[in-house]
Ligand SMILES: [Mg+2]
């Protein structure tokens with residue numbers, strides 16, 4: 038293979054001579070096609086510019102559409118115009134040089150001083166200093182000529198004091214600037230001359246980049262660039278006619294300006310101070326700059342965001358019976374995606390059989406490079422030709438490695454490697470446990486698959502990106518791939534103290550996890566849920582920690598010390614792989630905190646955790662389907678005591694609020710230090726609302742917890758979810774069956790509305806609880822009209838915030854990612870940029886990679902223990 | 910009133926590294942001087958320790974994860 042290495046890329050400006058030299062033909066005719074639909078000679082669609090018709094040959098290179106690269110043409114401008122993208126450079130030069138002699142308006146010694154002073158500064162800095170020192174000079178020290186001020190009326194009009202100077206004059210001026218002066222501005226004299234910034238000849242791009250489109254109706258539609266070029270030619274021709282006819286100066290100047298306008302918009306149809314050129318339909322034209330710039334431009338859309346082959350995308354659905362490492366690929370997709378494989382002595386016969394009997398092989402490429410698609414008609418021929426060194430492309434099968442991804446790809450874990458499992462459904466299946474790293478849910482989310490094609494690609498994906506190796510997050514050093522929602526609820530229910538199964542029931546669980554070594558019952562004839570759970574733990578596993586539930590119990594005052602909790606047995610103790618006491622919940626399984634997951638991920642071979650997830654998923658699903666996790670309205674029926682607590686809370690709220698208002702009105706209100714009286718009042722009101730709500734909440738919690746945790750089969754599933762940490766908090770329950778409390782907008786009571794009141798139902802100037810947004814009802818009872826409005830005020834804020842924050846954080850992320858993407862930790866431990874400049878002397882200033890830590894901390898004791906253990 | 914910048918809790922300690930020490934530091938780090946991050950001569954903290962172009966400035970700062978960390982910048986004009 039021929040390999041070439043790009044050593045450097047140089048950018049320069051095309052000279053008029055170069056444009057003419059590159060030109061395949063000079064374009065003179067403003068039209069594109071004649072009446073019969075043939076391209077006009079010397080027109081914008083002249084076949085010398087390349088071919089876009091597959092049946093024609095190029096008049097310049099004689100090749101057909103696929104081979105011909107397209108050729109530039111040129112267009113002579115009657116009067117020169119300024120290239121709008123270089124007018125700033127012209128401005129700099131004009132400000133710093135003399136119109137008479139072309140020199141920089143500084144004495145030679147002064148110039149030398151500046152050169153010395155800026156020797157190791159950037160070019161930009163030097164140019165800035167040069168302009169600063171020269172622009173106000175009244176006289177040229179080189180030739181004593183008077184100077185006037187240069188003003189650029191963007192984008193292309195130059196003024197000399199008050200007088201307009203035209204491109205021809207500017208051209209004469211900059212032609213005088215000597216090369217050695219230009220070098221100070223960073224111009225390499227041979228490659229760039231400033232007079233080339235003023236166009237005397239315009240390059241006409243090949244038709245390949247501006248093809249005409251023939252619509253179904255047979256009407257030809259031209260590219261925006263072609264439209265713009267037609268404008269340029271038209272005006273150019275009119276200008277020529279008028280000059281030749283000796284038209285008055287004023288008319289010529291107008292046409293000249295018009296030519297400048299068309300050239301300006303041809304380059305950039307969105308430059309400040311120039312009205313964008315419009316299409317007949319009113320849509321503004323997409324010219325050169327627009328093609329490159331922005332999210333939909335060539336760079337971000339087509340180059341950074343290349344579309345690829347060997348990829349698939351469809352809706353995802355959950356499947357807890359898949360391993361976390363697997364992904365369920367629809368048969369239709371699997372039969373469409375291919376993986377190349379080489380024919381060897383080991384597989385030659387198998388492939389022959391496959392080609393004959395199945396549709397497993399789709400393409401065969403012979404060693405000479407000839408590629409054939411396998412079809413019913415040429416099967417036998419292909420089998421006969423099949424030999425060592427052939428490359429076949431076969432369909433995706435179970436066990437293949439693919440990359441799985443969900444946008445927005447915000448972190449490393451947004452793209453992980455999975456093992457394929459071909460499935461009959463038409464959606465991609467995934468284990469719900471990997472939802473969190475992808476941030477996926479199943480309300481219609483779509484995800485992408487990519488199939489690595491080479492051995493290196495497959496190996497890299499398997500070794501670096503495999504799901505089971507990503508369980509500890511590189512962000513916080515705790516588990517991110519964790520059981521969620523029903524999984525947590527299921528294990529919670531399974532490991533409650535009261536959960537017990539008859540041998541028959543227990544066998545179903547054992548069957549689910551494929552257990553053959555059936556243990557002895559531990560509760561008389563029955564099996565406890567905890568014993569069932571213990572079956573999936575490694576035999577040498579030991580840990581103890583307080584469960585999430587025990588923390589809630591502690592908060593609710595139902596237990597004094599989690600360790601000593603005998604009533605609910607909520608403190609987790611696992612001894613030699615046996616769950617002695619404790620409830621398995623969020624604290625054991627959850628993101629960042631999951632204690633069991635944490636230990637399994639760090640201290641056991643990777644497949645132990647994979648197996649653990651396989652089993653927990655099955656146990657949890659079975660448990661949850663058996664019990665049923667569903668919500669009935671009776672769950673939210675408040676008891677007498679709750680009702681009373683609520684009534685008390687509301688009464689107190691109103692009374693105390695009244696008192697606060699009275700104090701405020703009579704100027705007796707004690708302000709909070711550093712606050713004004715009015716501010717303090719608002720804060721007091723807010724605190725009051727929160728206080729009353731928490732009273733009701735306390736009552737609800739203490740009742741609900743007992744009802745769930747004490748029963749053999751919990752009836753209250755909302756509470757189950759809350760206690761296990763699977764979903765929701767106690768506030769949700771209070772909102773449903775207690776009261777909503779004080780509505781809030783931006784950490785305060787809602788303020789905006791009508792003059793002196795929120796809504797017209799209130800009296801103007803009323804600042805009391807009810808007029809200020811206190812909601813004494815709940816979702817079960819339903820709110821009163823005004824409460825509903827208050828509630829909506831808070832709701833709207835939430836809606837707006839999510840909208841704004843995704844937008845803002847998206848942009849922030851883009852900027853961070855762009856500036857950090859090529860920083861690399863080098864072998865010497867330093868963090869450096871692409872050109873080896875140092876950012877950090879030690880990565881993160883502490884040299885610690887969070888994924889290898891325990892939730893961000895280096896556990897020295899643990900490291901010591903493990904290293905000494907290995908010695909033995 | 911804060912009279913010196915370095916009196917402020919959030920301003921890390923800056924000090925000029927002597928020429929003799931500079932060579933040691935660079936060999937110890939195994940790093941080329943021109944690849945080090947820069948600080949302007951006109952930077953308020955650099956001015957306070959009278960760092961001049963070409964000097965090496967040591968910055969000692971507190972870090973929530975690493976306790977105290979040492980950073981070096983070369984002074985540019
Ligand atoms: Mg969704």
Ligand SMILES: [Zn+2]
Pocket residue numbers: 086087088095096097098099100105106107108
């Ligand atoms: Zn051609």
Ligand SMILES: [Zn+2]
Pocket residue numbers: 135136137138139140177178179180181182
């Ligand atoms: Zn002069």
